[in-house]
Amino acid sequence: QQQVKQSPQSLIVQKGGISIINCAYENTAFDYFPWYQQFPGKGPALLIAIRPDVSEKKEGRFTISFNKSAKQFSLHIMDSQPGDSATYFCAARGGSSNTGKLIFGQGTTLQVKP
Amino acid sequence: EAGVVQSPRYKIIEKKQPVAFWCNPISGHNTLYWYLQNLGQGPELLIRYENEEAVDDSQLPKDRFSAERLKGVDSTLKIQPAELGDSAVYLCASSLDPYGNEQFFGPGTRLTVL
Numbered sequence: 001q002q003q004v005k006q007s008p009q010s011l012i013v014q015k016g017g018i019s020i021i022n023c024a025y026e027n028t029a030f031d032y033f034p035w036y037q038q039f040p041g042k043g044p045a046l047l048i049a050i051r052p053d054v055s056e057k058k059e060g061r062f063t064i065s066f067n068k069s070a071k072q073f074s075l076h077i078m079d080s081q082p083g084d085s086a087t088y089f090c091a092a093r094g095g096s097s098n099t100g101k102l103i104f105g106q107g108t109t110l111q112v113k114p
Numbered sequence: 115e116a117g118v119v120q121s122p123r124y125k126i127i128e129k130k131q132p133v134a135f136w137c138n139p140i141s142g143h144n145t146l147y148w149y150l151q152n153l154g155q156g157p158e159l160l161i162r163y164e165n166e167e168a169v170d171d172s173q174l175p176k177d178r179f180s181a182e183r184l185k186g187v188d189s190t191l192k193i194q195p196a197e198l199g200d201s202a203v204y205l206c207a208s209s210l211d212p213y214g215n216e217q218f219f220g221p222g223t224r225l226t227v228l
Contacts, residue, residue: 006156032213032214032215034216036219041221042219042221043118043205043207043219043220043221043222044157044205044219045218045219046216046217046218049215049216089156089157091156093213093214100145100162100169100170100209100212100213100214101159101162101170101214102157102159102214102217104156104157104158105156106154106155106156107154107155107156
């Protein structure tokens with residue numbers, strides 16, 4: 001119940017295309033859903049985040065769509081660029097009993113071809 | 115502003131040897147996290163500190179792992195003795211608030227146990 005399942009494991013997109021990464025969770029106590037971006041040899045960095053009272057959040061080319069009833073959320077990268085090639089992790093925060101604890105998905109390696 | 119600093123960046127040791135990792139969080143960040151990241155996986159929380167206090171160490175294998183944050187700033191994670199399965203990247207992160215809203219990660223220490 002503490003898991004966050006992420007798919008696909010890897011993704012190849014042409015420059016200018018839309019990249020879509022999906023995550024699903026079981027624990028309804030999760031109260032914060034961030035996406036992190038990680039480049040090789042670097043630590044993850046926060047990209048965008050959403051709370052469950054909002055269905056969509058957009059920041060530049062990055063959009064999170066959140067479906068509370070389905071317990072699913074997704075990251076959409078519009079106009080994907082080669083510089084977006086990285087590993088993306090969704091995460092969920094554990095709710096009031098686990099304040100501050102993030103559960104990460106398994107990651108999606110994105111390659112954007114020029 | 116300097117980010118989270120970790121050292122060493124790489125460490126190769128023989129099994130059964132001890133090893134220690136050091137982390138200096140972003141100035142003013144009272145919350146510090148140690149994560150384990152296996153190859154191709156998302157980070158998994160080992161321990162979380164609020165100032166000097168370890169508030170969540172439920173995932174820390176206490177038979178061989180220990181951590182300290184004596185003055186509420188720098189932290190050290192130790193493994194003694196190391197096992198082959200400990201080969202991974204050890205990430206340190208810090209956040210301004212205790213709720214994990216935005217965690218800033220260091221580059222990690224890549225440990226190889228031979």
